[in-house]
Amino acid sequence: xxxxxxxxxxxxxxxxxxxxxxxxxxxxxxxxxGILTCAxxxxxxxxxxxxxxxxxxxxxxxxxxxLCALGEWQGYRWRPVLPYSAVPSLVDExxxxxxxxxxxxAGNPDYRExxxxxRAQAELLIKWGIDIGYVDTHYLDGMEHHPQITEVSLKxxxxxxxxxxxxxxxxxxxxxxxxxxxxxxxxxxxxxxxLAPGTYISLHHLLIDAPDSHVLLHTEVANQMPGGVGTHRxxxxxxxxxxxxxxxxxxxxxxxxxxxxxxxxR
Numbered sequence: 001x002x003x004x005x006x007x008x009x010x011x012x013x014x015x016x017x018x019x020x021x022x023x024x025x026x027x028x029x030x031x032x033x034g035i036l037t038c039a040x041x042x043x044x045x046x047x048x049x050x051x052x053x054x055x056x057x058x059x060x061x062x063x064x065x066x067l068c069a070l071g072e073w074q075g076y077r078w079r080p081v082l083p084y085s086a087v088p089s090l091v092d093e094x095x096x097x098x099x100x101x102x103x104x105x106a107g108n109p110d111y112r113e114x115x116x117x118x119r120a121q122a123e124l125l126i127k128w129g130i131d132i133g134y135v136d137t138h139y140l141d142g143m144e145h146h147p148q149i150t151e152v153s154l155k156x157x158x159x160x161x162x163x164x165x166x167x168x169x170x171x172x173x174x175x176x177x178x179x180x181x182x183x184x185x186x187x188x189x190x191x192x193x194x195l196a197p198g199t200y201i202s203l204h205h206l207l208i209d210a211p212d213s214h215v216l217l218h219t220e221v222a223n224q225m226p227g228g229v230g231t232h233r234x235x236x237x238x239x240x241x242x243x244x245x246x247x248x249x250x251x252x253x254x255x256x257x258x259x260x261x262x263x264x265x266r
Contacts, residue, residue, distance in 0.1 A: 007197035018048035026206035040066030043121035052128035062258035134259035136165035181235035207233035
């Protein structure tokens with residue numbers, strides 16, 4: 001790698017590890033073949049145990065706790081890590097996590113229950129052998145009128161002694177999640193080419209092309225993406241493993257960081 005612009009630094013983060021087998025494979029390949037530096041595991045998701053097995057086999061990967069209070073997919077419901085009787089304000093009448101932010105807030109969540117559930121999720125990942133490198137939250141982030149979500153996740157991060165993603169001094173890069181699939185690589189290349197010096201976070205959602213990738217459907221109509229969410233996530237996977245993208249990173253001297261790297265600087 002050249003040193004032409006050593007002050008451009010990027011944390012390349014993937015969310016939703018453990019969501020499906022296809023997401024686990026995509027993330028593993030982006031660690032090994034692409035520019036991915038971090039990935040967050042959803043402890044409540046059905047494939048989380050496989051995700052943790054991959055993490056134990058690759059202790060060099062920086063894996064985070066993708067703290068989750070929603071299961072947003074139609075026909076693919078998730079339950080909390082704690083018994084649902086212990087977190088009644090976080091679940092519906094069947095014991096499943098809420099499906100949308102609107103459902104979550106309409107249920108008048110008890111943030112003490114949320115804190116216990118988030119802590120239990122992190123503890124489960126640790127029990128399954130993950131050395132947690134950072135903390136973030138799934139789907140509920142950015143709800144500025146509900147700062148309790150951020151407060152709870154910052155508290156969990158402090159207890160673990162790790163960064164809270166998005167609150168570690170990094171700047172957000174432009175996302176390509178909503179970009180048309182056939183434009184994602186071009187758009188990401190343009191973003192990389194135009195980055196000024198600084199430390200950034202680049203956020204991604206990844207899948208390989210597999211049958212289960214094409215049946216995922218958001219409960220929230222606004223998030224039902226044209227062409228299907230699977231098509232978009234498959235295109236993000238292709239972008240992060242693109243030789244063209246790797247070449248831009250190397251030519252510009254962009255440093256790829258993980259949250260573990262940030263921790264060594266403190």
